[in-house]
Amino acid sequence: MKYWLFKSEPFKWSWEQQKAKGDEGEEWDGIRNYQARNNMREMKLGDRAFFYHSREGLEVVGVAEICALSHPDSKADDERWDCVDIKALCDMPTAVSLGDIKANEKLEEMSLVKNTRLSVQPVLENEWMEICRMGGLNGQTLKKL
DNA sequence: GCCAACGTTGGC
């Protein structure tokens, strides 16, 4: 199982909207960046992802699961662009802010800190576990959900 | 709302 992080501007697509979709999930359309697309192409069913609110909020608000492998983006007018579908898995009991992440030296290598403009990015397992801990989740228990 | 950082495009 691999770990990822998806950014979304909450006034465009929020965690609340994602949760409202339930197990049906939602296509992560609109990505027009090769690095982000390539990350999505590497995702497997059941991989986990943090859902991060950018521009407003600036915090990890929930955990999602990949529920459809990479496929053409239905909203793209160009066949270059693929995307996965994700579904909400659980809330972060306590949202983990960018400030908290920046202040934690275990997380200083994250793309969230070093490459702020990458909207779909991989998360290392130790980083995943640390953010779960900060947010009040047990990362090991989460694996079995 | 501003602007720095970064990515892409296209003329040469």
Place this chain on the structure above:
DNA sequence: GCCAACGTTGGC
């Protein structure tokens, strides 16, 4: 293949 111009993202 370089690089100027342009577009977008996202923190502040």
